[in-house]
Amino acid sequence: MRLPTLTTCIFVVLIATNVNAQSDPLPSWNDTSPKKAIVAFVERVTTPGSPDFVAPAERIATFDNDGTLWAEQPLYFQAIYVFDRIEQLTPEHPEWKEKEPFASVLRGDMKAALAGGEQALLEMAMATHAGMSTEEFSQMVTEWLASAKHPTTGRPYTEMVYLPMLELLTYLRANGFKTFIVSGGGIEFMRSWAERVYGIPPEQVVGSSIKTKYEVRDGRPVLMRLPELNFIDDKDGKPVGINQHIGRRPVMAFGNSDGDFQMLEWTTAGEGPRFGLLVHHTDGEREWAYDRESHIGRLDRGLDQGPSHGWTILNMADDWKEVFPSETR
Amino acid sequence: MRLPTLTTCIFVVLIATNVNAQSDPLPSWNDTSPKKAIVAFVERVTTPGSPDFVAPAERIATFDNDGTLWAEQPLYFQAIYVFDRIEQLTPEHPEWKEKEPFASVLRGDMKAALAGGEQALLEMAMATHAGMSTEEFSQMVTEWLASAKHPTTGRPYTEMVYLPMLELLTYLRANGFKTFIVSGGGIEFMRSWAERVYGIPPEQVVGSSIKTKYEVRDGRPVLMRLPELNFIDDKDGKPVGINQHIGRRPVMAFGNSDGDFQMLEWTTAGEGPRFGLLVHHTDGEREWAYDRESHIGRLDRGLDQGPSHGWTILNMADDWKEVFPSETR
Numbered sequence: 001m002r003l004p005t006l007t008t009c010i011f012v013v014l015i016a017t018n019v020n021a022q023s024d025p026l027p028s029w030n031d032t033s034p035k036k037a038i039v040a041f042v043e044r045v046t047t048p049g050s051p052d053f054v055a056p057a058e059r060i061a062t063f064d065n066d067g068t069l070w071a072e073q074p075l076y077f078q079a080i081y082v083f084d085r086i087e088q089l090t091p092e093h094p095e096w097k098e099k100e101p102f103a104s105v106l107r108g109d110m111k112a113a114l115a116g117g118e119q120a121l122l123e124m125a126m127a128t129h130a131g132m133s134t135e136e137f138s139q140m141v142t143e144w145l146a147s148a149k150h151p152t153t154g155r156p157y158t159e160m161v162y163l164p165m166l167e168l169l170t171y172l173r174a175n176g177f178k179t180f181i182v183s184g185g186g187i188e189f190m191r192s193w194a195e196r197v198y199g200i201p202p203e204q205v206v207g208s209s210i211k212t213k214y215e216v217r218d219g220r221p222v223l224m225r226l227p228e229l230n231f232i233d234d235k236d237g238k239p240v241g242i243n244q245h246i247g248r249r250p251v252m253a254f255g256n257s258d259g260d261f262q263m264l265e266w267t268t269a270g271e272g273p274r275f276g277l278l279v280h281h282t283d284g285e286r287e288w289a290y291d292r293e294s295h296i297g298r299l300d301r302g303l304d305q306g307p308s309h310g311w312t313i314l315n316m317a318d319d320w321k322e323v324f325p326s327e328t329r
Numbered sequence: 330m331r332l333p334t335l336t337t338c339i340f341v342v343l344i345a346t347n348v349n350a351q352s353d354p355l356p357s358w359n360d361t362s363p364k365k366a367i368v369a370f371v372e373r374v375t376t377p378g379s380p381d382f383v384a385p386a387e388r389i390a391t392f393d394n395d396g397t398l399w400a401e402q403p404l405y406f407q408a409i410y411v412f413d414r415i416e417q418l419t420p421e422h423p424e425w426k427e428k429e430p431f432a433s434v435l436r437g438d439m440k441a442a443l444a445g446g447e448q449a450l451l452e453m454a455m456a457t458h459a460g461m462s463t464e465e466f467s468q469m470v471t472e473w474l475a476s477a478k479h480p481t482t483g484r485p486y487t488e489m490v491y492l493p494m495l496e497l498l499t500y501l502r503a504n505g506f507k508t509f510i511v512s513g514g515g516i517e518f519m520r521s522w523a524e525r526v527y528g529i530p531p532e533q534v535v536g537s538s539i540k541t542k543y544e545v546r547d548g549r550p551v552l553m554r555l556p557e558l559n560f561i562d563d564k565d566g567k568p569v570g571i572n573q574h575i576g577r578r579p580v581m582a583f584g585n586s587d588g589d590f591q592m593l594e595w596t597t598a599g600e601g602p603r604f605g606l607l608v609h610h611t612d613g614e615r616e617w618a619y620d621r622e623s624h625i626g627r628l629d630r631g632l633d634q635g636p637s638h639g640w641t642i643l644n645m646a647d648d649w650k651e652v653f654p655s656e657t658r
Contacts, residue, residue: 057530134572178532191576201386202576203507203532212572214565214591221591221598223572230573236543243463243541243552244559245574247520247531262543262550269550 025171028164028322034277034314038168041275045251046175052273056176060250062206062242062263063165065183065190067256067297068279069198070161071150073288075110075296077157078189079121081144083110085128093127102127114295122229125186130210130227134188137225141192155324158197163325165254169198177252182206182242184234184259188225206245208233238263250274256281257297264302268309276311278302283317286324354500357493357651363606363643367497370604374580375504381602385505389579391535391571391592392494394512394519396585396626397608398527399490400479402617404439404625406486407514408450410473412439414457422456431456443624451558454515459539459556463517466554470521484653487526492654494583498527506581511535511571513563513588517554535574537562567592579603585610586626593631597638605640607631612646615653 029035045054066072086096086105096102101120104113114120129137150160169179181190181200187207194200209230212223233241239262242250253260253267256279264276280299281290292300306313316323358364374383395401415425415434425431430449433442443449458466479489498508510519510529516536523529538559541552562570568591571579582589582596585608593605609628610619621629635642645652 057524060532187573187576195386203389203574205576209573212569214568214595216594221568221595223568239543239550239552240541244516244538245532247516247534265545266543266550 025174026164026167028167028320030319030321032315032319034312034319037312038171038275038277041252041273042172042175045273054251054273058248058251059172059175059177060180060246060248061172061177061252062180062182062246062250062254062267063169064255064257064260064263065181065185065207067281068162068254068260069165069181070157071287072297073290074151075114076121076185077150077160078125078185079114080148080151080157081141081189082121082124082128083113084144084148086124089128126210126227126229129186129189130225133222133224134212135222137188138192141189145193158193159325161197161325162320163322164320166198166325168254169200172252173199178204180204180206180242180246180250182233182238182253182263184208184232184237186210187233206233206241208237234259236262239266242266253277254279255302257299258301259297261302261305264306264311265309268311276306276309277314278306278311279314279316282315283320283323285317287316289317354503355493355496357496357649359648359650361644361648363641363648366641367500367604367606370581370602371501371504374602383580383602387577387580388501388504388506389509389575389577390501390506390581391509391511391575391579391583391596392498393584393586393589393592394510394514394536396610397491397583397589398494398510399486400616401626402619403480404443405450405514406479406489407454407518408443409477409480409486410470410518411450411453411457412442413473413477415453418457455539455556455558458515458518459554462551462553463541464551466517467521470518474522487522488654490526490654491649492651493649495527495654497583498529501581502528507533509533509535509571509575509579511562511567511582511592513537513561513566516562535562535570537566563588565591568595571595581605583608584631586628587630588626590631590634593635593640594638597640605635605638606643607635607640608643608645611644612649612652614646616645618646 026035044050044052047053063069066076083105086102090096090106097106101113101116101124145156145158148157149155150157153160172179179200181194183190185207187205187209190207191202191205194205195202211226211228211230213226215222215224231237231241238260249270250267252275253264254277255264268274268276278299281288283289290297291303355364373379373381376382392398395405412434415431419425419435426435430442430445430453474485474487477486478484479486501508508529510523512519514536516534516538519536520531520534523534524531540555540557540559542555544551544553560566560570567589578599579596581604582593583606584593597603597605607628610617612618619626620632
């Protein structure tokens with residue numbers, strides 16, 4: 001067993017003093033109501049003896065990913081990865097030139113490619129994300145992220161994360177929360193970079209998935225990815241995914257679209273103190289402005305019913321001092 | 330942010346000294362090769378600068394449950410729960426008196442009830458473990474465990490856990506490991522008591538499951554348990570379940586039957602230092618003696634092939650000083 005030495009401890013105490021002197025754990029947030037509500041809630045549930053004290057083991061916070069932790073415009077970044085994979089795989093699939101939605105992707109007509117909605121996206125994801133081992137897939141995603149650039153900002157996708165949310169993740173973990181991603185995105189797609197970018201380990205990522213099969217190939221075991229849907233972690237799938245992976249109800253939940261409605265509903269219907277927040281994309285200058293009519297990240301029911309559920313609606317233009325990290329991470 | 334004060338730290342250092350003085354973290358283990366192998370491995374992977382050092386985030390240890398953390402004779406304890414539930418529910422299901430395998434259960438003929446193997450058990454589990462909310466189910470299991478007694482020892486099932494394994498869980502966690510259950514048993518059945526009994530939180534329990542459905546009933550959201558199979562976390566399902574829930578390969582894996590073969594195979598095929606151990610039930614006096622021919626927890630292929638994979642085979646009669654905790658926990 002390894003425990004801290006006295007020297008380490010004195011060092012920790014010195015650091016702690018320094019951190020307390022710096023004081024603001026959320027410097028990229030304006031001092032408006034969402035920040036105040038978050039800090040007040042965290043202090044309430046972490047103060048020993050408080051009637052609302054929540055034991056550390058129960059401190060679960062869940063975050064949607066697309067539009068909540070990183071951007072999702074002009075379309076989900078994983079959809080862009082799917083399109084890039086289709087172009088890459090076309091030599092092996094000459095039939096795609098005649099077959100929708102693949103043909104539209106190859107013509108560069110993304111709008112037509114997505115006309116079939118989630119079903120079309122799912123079909124393309126399964127055609128391009130299966131047939132390799134889990135380790136090969138993770139490697140491919142890592143390589144793509146190392147060179148791919150966002151179509152309008154030109155930045156790597158992993159720099160299109162929201163700085164205020166990175167601060168929030170750190171703040172919650174410093175207060176004993178376990179932070180989880182609960183996203184409609186692919187679980188293995190996100191796991192390839194979530195630990196590096198968000199500090200969220202693979203076992204705390206919940207997402208949509210295809211089935212895998214265990215095989216021993218030439219004496220070496222592999223998990224092969226099959227073109228068969230396993231689970232869609234969206235809308236009423238989110239509480240199901242939370243229960244399957246986490247097994248207890250979150251204390252805090254953060255989302256940005258109607259796909260997160262049930263996650264917030266499930267979270268805040270629990271007994272004792274609960275917190276729900278929806279990011280409202282209102283900042284057309286620094287990010288994007290969209291809500292009720294958007295084809296991506298539609299937020300309609302949440303705007304209407306969120307306040308009566310006690311959820312905080314974050315107004316990005318007013319409540320965030322910074323949106324993206326200014327420097328390459 | 331709350332960090333340790335200097336006083337707390339001095340206290341921790343004093344405790345640490347005391348713990349070091351006591352020294353043996355595995356007092357219920359004899360000083361035979363399995364204990365030596367475990368301690369040597371843990372020291373190897375946790376010593377900074379060691380070529381085999383494993384970063385704390387990668388320290389994942391997975392444990393089978395039935396026959397590895399608690400006993401499984403004369404039959405899986407969850408099967409006994411299924412039988413108790415069948416008797417309890419019979420007034421609502423008069424047809425069971427004529428229908429196998431239910432009729433055998435009601436006659437008290439457990440052997441006939443289980444003649445249909447895992448399929449029969451699954452059918453009975455779905456008939457008795459579905460139709461209620463996840464919270465209602467958890468409450469029912471908790472109530473059952475509070476009064477049910479093991480048929481031969483008369484002890485509560487939660488006292489039929491292996492003391493050496495409780496020590497091992499604590500020892501690994503003290504060395505920065507995250508400990509997971511990866512069992513063929515029901516995920517929600519185990520979660521009802523795993524935190525209290527093993528110190529393993531719900532998010533670190535992987536098991537078999539039925540599907541659940543999110544519903545809002547009278548304004549209150551619930552997850553209803555459906556009589557529909559979701560996942561069987563056994564044999565080649567174990568690496569699949571590990572990947573789905575944990576998302577990285579364990580460094581250590583512990584099992585006791587051929588149902589754990591693939592979990593150990595997947596674990597120890599990884600690069601770098603890996604550790605696999607199979608509990609061989611050889612102690613007919615203090616526990617049970619069974620292996621190649623057993624209808625429960627059959628261990629045959631593992632005995633033959635385990636050593637060539639480098640797995641440790643634990644001989645319960647020789648390697649454990651104590652088997653069960655001597656006092657009520």
